[in-house]
Amino acid sequence: MTPEQTAAALPYPALAKAVEALLSDPSVSVPPRTVMPMPGGGNLFVMPATDARVAITKLISFVADNPSRRLPTIQGDIVVFDAVTGQRRALLDGPTVTARRTAAVSLLTAQKLAPRTDGPLLIVGAGVQGRSHLEAFAAGLGVREVWVHSRSAASADALVAHAQHLGLRARRVEDADAALAHCPLVLSTTSAQQVALRGTPRDDAFIAAVGAFTPRMVEWAPQVCRDLLARGTVVVDTRDADHEAGDLLQAGIDVSKLPTLGDVIASPRAVRGPVFFKSCGWAGWDLAAARLISESP
Known part of the structure; x- marks a missing residue:
């Protein structure tokens, strides 16, 4: 999905309700994220999570001084899988979802x-x-x-x-x-x-x-x-x-x-x-x- 498509699919009030629902779902599993320093001074984040139906992995970079390069601070993607079959279902724009x-x-x-x-x-x-x-x-x-x-x-x-x-x-x-x-x-x-x-x-x-x-x-x-x-x-x-x-x-x-x-x-x-x-x-x-x-x- 493009950044615009990703944003359109995530209206803020509905997303807040989705967050609340997730917090009461016992099937949710979220291990600690991996943060790997990069040679240029930024960090690479690897963030998996799953419930009974959906599994994701978020892979993004964070470089604080990227605005001086006219580049986004956060870049990357979120891959969405079917938690039962393992099939990839979507590729979401990471910065848009993060924001x-x-x-x-x-x-x-x-x-x-x-x-x-x-x-x-x-x-x-x-x-x-x-x-x-x-x-x-x-x-x-x-x-x-x-x-x-x-x-x-x-x-x-x-x-x-x-x-x-x-x-x-x-x-x-x-x-x-x-x-x-x-x-x-x-x-x-x-x-x-x-x-x-x-x-x-x-x-x-x-x-x-x-x-x-x-x-x-x-x-x-x-x-x-x-x-x-x-x-x-x-x-x-x-x-x-x-x-x-x-x-x-x-x-x-x-x-x-x-x-x-x-x-x-x-x-x-x-x-x-x-x-x-x-x-x-x-x-x-x-x-x-x-x-x-x-x-x-």
Whole structure:
């Protein structure tokens, strides 16, 4: 499938529901992903997963400085197989699935845990994930106002223009830390090569921290993470975050004691704000996307 076909087959609200359904399916099996360093400084990811009907392998590369080469940060494919016969059923565009399923997971978590969903929404990082999260939160939460911050004014302006094209009120902001005081919804979708946020989120904030997915990557200052744990609720996407959640690990937090999104869905609980959701990625989310496409008429 082309990137456009892949995107069309994965509407954000339906994909969020597919992620929720996957988390309650006992037939799902997801082994730890393999991350292999490449000589140029990037990483090669191999991520298999299966349930009773569908099996996948995701094979992607991640090269943080590729934008300087005018190349995508993430490149690769997802191969979908029939889990019973082993026949190949589809070849999906890896970057498109990665962008959409990551945003759908953040959307689902916000639907379950956000103290308030009326915005404004602050997006820090105006790349592919910033765009997919903008689209997901507009489609699934009904967000109508977006503030955008990026180290690149041109990138921020492009995302603002996209938001306005979707019918949203949108503007670029120069100081992301100051904007935290005004935005109950916050998405950090940077390249996570350095701390991007040092400010104090609101008590009624929902934060999805998406950019950092290895121990060395970071978006949020350690003292902010420790403060959020002390006065709010911190949730990780899966137990793989125990050794991947760079923001939390660099803050000295014992990630293994934190609840996962699956825990929250299995046993709904009252949450104390602010809510900080640490997303690291998981092949199960790609399996949910493959299942949704497989079930489409």
